[in-house]
Amino acid sequence: MKNDVMVCVTGQKTCERLIREGARIAQIHSVEVHVVHVAHEGEHFMGSGENEAEALEYLLRRSNEVGADMTVLHAKDPKATLCDYAKKNEIGVVVLGVAPGTNALDFARDLEARLPGVDICPVSA
16 A cells, blocks of 8 residues: 555645645655645635636645645535545545634544544644
């Protein structure tokens, strides 16, 4: 098993920190890093069409800087899609951001329950 690293991103500039943390972990374990964004089906890539191209370019640049691939998906159930991606790509570590006062920590705990044996690394915003 490869045990690659998956970094879950949104369109926020703070995602650069997540990408760099994922790359750091991947380098330590000599594995690949995957940057993944899943938008709800029917929504724009980043939730708003206004700066969609800019956000995509920003994430691609940051991913390329650390030698990561980037995948953008649309799904009815983003959490299930992230879990499917993790299983198909032999992910061993998931890095995701956690902002104070949000349900992101619950999201991390749910991923942990759905992905036994995968380390979930929430990073504070």
